[in-house]
Amino acid sequence: MSLDEKYKLLQDNIKSRGSAAIAFSGGVDSTFLVYAAHEVLGDKLIAVTATSSTYPERELKEAIQYANDMGVKHIIINSEELDIEGFAQNPKNRCYYCKKELFTKIARVAKDNGVEYIFDGSNIDDTGDYRPGMQAARELNVVSPLKESGLTKEDIRELSRKLNLPTWDKPAFACLSSRFPYGTQITKPKLKMVEEGEQFLLDMGIRQIRVRHHGDIARIEVSPEEREQFFDIKVMDNISNKFKQIGFIYVTLDMSGYRTGSMNEVLSSEEKTLK
Structure with a gap:
């Protein structure tokens, strides 16, 4: 499948949901997803960024700038992982606690704004490493449109470059x-x-x-x-x-x-x- 075909499939998958709140970090994947979703959903899309002590100030500033440049409705919430019982002890499934807290809070934002679905920026390549946060996503019915559409990290960077997104060559980041x-x-x-x-x-x-x-x-x-x-x-x-x-x-x-x-x-x- 060509990149253009994958992008068309992505937008079709997004359109079929009607409305969405996206977990938006300002990274390569979530910025690309917000752009693609905004083209299809318009004002039925919300980008949600969670601030905490694990999220650098520079990343927050960039997320705000990207959302503003794309003209997307952007909501910033607080999701302090260190307040989650068990997280600070840093167990092997630490990311499960984080993602469960995050997606639960985004679900509230979605409900308050009449939005039906929650999207995250997981792609095909994310299935190759240990990622307990995916369990939380499954439990809370979070949709991963990039993964559904067969998009790899390289695909996302190349499509981002073609779309003139500033994140196309942004280095990978994790909390x-x-x-x-x-x-x-x-x-x-x-x-x-x-x-x-x-x-x-x-x-x-x-x-x-x-x-x-x-x-x-x-x-x-x-x-x-x-x-x-x-x-x-x-x-x-x-x-x-x-x-x-x-x-x-x-x-x-x-x-x-x-x-x-x-x-x-x-x-x-x-x-x-x-x-």
């Missing part, structure tokens, strides 16, 4: 709680350390960033092609000094570079099948 090893307590001060560290590296011009929080140790992941930017004494000193000011004692660069779900590498194959 800041994904930076902690399972079983490690997540706190607001620790999340702030991660956010500040990642913002510092972004300001340096590094595009794909993960600052993994291992207690006293910061494990920095960047895209494989960006690793060479660290091989300079002055750059390494600046990063080390900044991260120690933030609160880390040791600062390391992951030799393998960034890869999706690196914190899941400790899980057994059996655990990863529990999606």
